[in-house]
Amino acid sequence: MSIETFNVTPTDTVEARAVVERATGSATPRPRRRPSAGAMLGMAWLLVLFFLAVFADQLSFIYGYEQTVQVNGEAANRYALGPGWTAWFGTDGLGKDVFAKCIYGARTSLFVGVVATLIGLLVGGLIGIVAGYRRGATDRVAGIVTDALLSIPAIVLAIVIVTKLSTLREDQRWLDWLDRRWQITLTLGILAIAPLARIVRAQTLSLREREFVLAARSLGARTGRILWREILPNLVPTMLTVAFTGLGILIAAEGALAFLGLSVETPTPTWGKLIDLNRDRIDDGWWATVFPCLMLFMTVLSFNLIGDWFARRFDIREATI
């Protein structure tokens, strides 16, 4: 799942479905308010994951991820233990517990995903609203900037930005806080801006022609007020939808970056790093690669399922083409 799939979100299936239904008067029921099975599963997974990740330190059944699992006084390194009672997901090359690493890895992945999405929504959303509402020159300029950002393949841009931030940090003292985790977060946030700006702009464009907005304008309300009171609240469903879908995309992107060597510093685990570190020795211990893969997949899937349900629930129609 790459950042570019932002541009072709599953919402177009919604549009098609809605039109078809209207045209044929088909018996397909309207989207129910109750979440679909998939969305429920997704939410369940995320809730459990979130809980485990946040309270990992307090939960006694989770090892520390820096602890070496000992068996009869010996460290269980070199993939000594497979999935089992002592170590639920087995141990890795250094004898550390894979389950623990997966859970703590969730922290980083979720942190990066959430914060990057927020950055994208805030900045991209702002650009989108302003461009969509003001039209004209503002829109043109914003359009050119987003086009420019969109024309660089996401991973390429990510590589350039992360390595650059990394170099900068070495020289400038004031950038000490900008560790790898923040570098990746910022970068992914920047990558999310353009697609989100586009989506928000499209929504804004259609919203601004709606009756309540026209009414507000004819009553002489100021632009800011209109944006804040009329348009923004109606953007929320869209933003929620893309937020969830986007989270999935960005978490996958973080994994890809880890693969390329641009991951968080040792010893902090992330799923991407785990997969990358262990994939060469997959025949020694398949569990150390497979379980992080599963975690990554399930998490991205969950976000997608929820995002998809939101799209159907809120009947989102926005032009992607």
Added chain:
Amino acid sequence: MPSTISASRRRRNRIGAVLIVFALGAAACSDRKDDDEAVSGGDTAATEAPASSVAPATTTATTGGSEPTGTTAAPATTAAPATTEPAVEPVMGGTLVVSGDAEVANPWTPVAMQCDSYCQQRARTFYDPLAAYGDDLEVHPFLAESIEPNADHTEWTVTLREGISFHDGTPFNADAAIYNLQQSGTGVLIAGALTDVAKVPSQADPSVMELKIEKVDDLTFTIFTGKGGDPNQPVPWLDFDAYLAGQWGLMASPTWLEEAKADPAKAAQPVGTGPFIFESYAPRDRLVVTKNPDYWMQDSEGRQLPYLDSIEFRVIEDGVTAGEALRSGEIDIFSTDNGNVIADLQESGDYNISQQDELTETNFIIIDQSKEGPLADRRVRCALSMAIDRQELIDATEGGLLTPANGIFSPGQQGYLEDNGLSIEQDLEGARALIEEYEAETGQQVSFPIGQTPTRTNDEITELLIGWWNEIGVDAQATAVPQDQYITLALFGDPQFQAFLWRQHAGVGVDQQYFWWHSAGSHPDGELSLNFGRINNPAIDEALDAARSASSEEEATVAAETVNRQFAENCIYIPLSWPLWSTISEPSVQGLSTFVMPDGATARDGAGFPGSFWTHTLFIEE
């Protein structure tokens, strides 16, 4: 095959190699063959000699005898300078595909080469050095006909061989040699090693100083030593000729060197006198060299060397991948220090494995002694060292094949001691006590960054280290530094450089390490300092000076051992392990370690550049 993204990450920290080489290979030990320390395994190895070149799987773990460990492949004979007859008739022709694991991209001019073992391996196909190590661990003249010191080792006279030309036709003579020495000698890193070579104003431009090398005749010249460069204070320098066996002694065509200065693209097309001629180079991909039909050496039977038609050097930065490439037949031979890979290939029993577990570098943690902070305190450093379970570290990350190190002197090196006072066992209690003592005294928590190149193995190493250090109350954070900047940061004492994972100090004699450890080479942070750790220890200085100007090898060895003990006592650096290098090849590849140098001594593979091997007498048997 060629390196790619993740592969470049998997590349191990090579700096060490870079620097050792930089300079200067290993020290000479002129009389070593007398003490039975003869690392070459003495005579017992001879029993295995000719037969093994035909035998399928040669694992030379031990050669028996009094030596603790074996050395390079047994097929070669040993200390005896007699010529070795290859037991099997060599097959002329063929292409050998070699793989190596590091690519420190650089032009091939000796002055600019930032060169690790693999780089040296390749360079020595198209360059010849003035001198080279023999199996007896002595420096033998190679391109030179003779290298003779005067009575007190303050002047060294080099006589070159007649009738040798570079690949481009330029004649190889004293002028060419002196030009090379002067050029390379100005390189930032080599210059640091030659501080005790006398310097005089250059004839071309008196405002510029150059090395004092006097041409005697067309094939002879003399190099003068001088304390700190002062020609009026000659320094007795026992093992000076070792430097001519290193990067400084590589001879390139002056014509080409001039061209490369004008046009940087030329720098990638080297011209030397070597057994092979450079053909093509794609960085991080492959280097191809072809046989030099006019090479100046023949073997003992009068056959023209080299035997091979060409060699293709590939770069596969990950040992595991290289192992698979060998299995699938894509490469014929490669060297690696990756314990897991070696173990795997050993198990399969299908390949020739030639081990080098002596004269290797040391994996250690290099620490900047001059930075303010917890690492400047001896107790902290010693505590960090005590907290490490070296055997577990090796088991988890290297397949258990390395040896826990107690110091920066590896087995076989001058100054090596089985017990130098540093313990290799983990002692968490003792470590904790020291940290607590430090904290009580200074009121400061111990916290510091540990730098590493972003390879998988290093990731695992730092993960384990940080885990243990957490247990004794130390907070360490890992910082990934790209390979390209790694040395620079250490060289200039960058604020980020406090403790780095490091590998360095291969070689034979302690004189080779002089400028890395002597306070004369130590400059404050912010300035270029080859003494990365900014070590300023009078006892070490004294010992290093004594070793340099010793009148006999025994004296030098005693001094070396003193240095070893000083390092251990003060926990200056934290030694981790000694790698085990193996050269693994298809059974059809023959002739490894059988190369006899012009003066009759067998050349020593891997001396100074672990994992490297001579290519003159390699051949492929179908």
Added chain:
Amino acid sequence: MRYALQRILQFLIVFFLVTFGVMVLLRVGLDKPGDPARTMLGGAPSQQQIDDTTARYHLDSNYFVQYWYWLTAMLQGDFGFSVQNSLPVRTLIENRIMTTVLLGVYAVTFGLLIAVPVAVYQAYRRDRAFDKVSSGMSFLVVSVPEIVIAVFLSFLFVVTLGWFPRIGEKVYPWDDPVEHFRNFFLPSLVLVLPLAAVTARILRADMSLTLQSDFVSLARAKGMSPRRILWRHALPNSLFSLLTVIGFQLGAIIGGAVVAEAYFDLDGMGSLLVVAAFGSDLFTVQAIVALLVITVVFANLIIDLLYSVIDPRIRVARSLA
């Protein structure tokens, strides 16, 4: 015509903006004199080397001047010099561009070959078994991060079955078709699967829409066979969506190529970029980004122009504008 010119102008502006932006980004923070040169050279260069390099590449001029030199050189085919490799950037790229291009071509070709028939059948037999199952699978595939796909494929085909080599070799189809297939199959698959899934989803939606339209009902009434309707009428209608998706996904394809090259050790532009970015090999990075941007933007431009040329509605709209 005017539209075409407008779009071309936009393309140029975006190109300049992006390449200039990347150039500046790479040089930001390197303010001390000699810094860009020192960074490019790496290691411990002598002052002479630094001065030479600075002069040769105008590294001390202001950004616009530097950009001008770089652009004019690029247009003449001089992509700059990789100081660390002592090779012209062009040579470096020439060695590797074919691999990436091949991967991209395979991705698009086979992606379409799979997506089109599947989507057509899905639209035809909407909501039946095939549709439901394949839609579900397609959703799953879209949700799987590319690295997980790579790991899975590798585990299955390389480790377990041993059908394909673990390290990719740069064998071209005209050199040895069989070896080429063996080396490129898995990396291509990593790209093909997500692309096929995304394309199929869009196509299905679009075709469902078309199938409910009036002229299709008319055709059915006239007794035209479903096959003819599907392939001769409905599909061509959806061609635009198809093209547009491909255009948008180009960035994703390139990103996927980077990951695939990393995983299977193929020597393409992706790996070159990462190594160059890590090593601050400024000109190489700039050249690669420029090439990739040109590709993406140019492709989108062509699609846009085709769109407007073929679709009479748009042509009319433009002429009225």
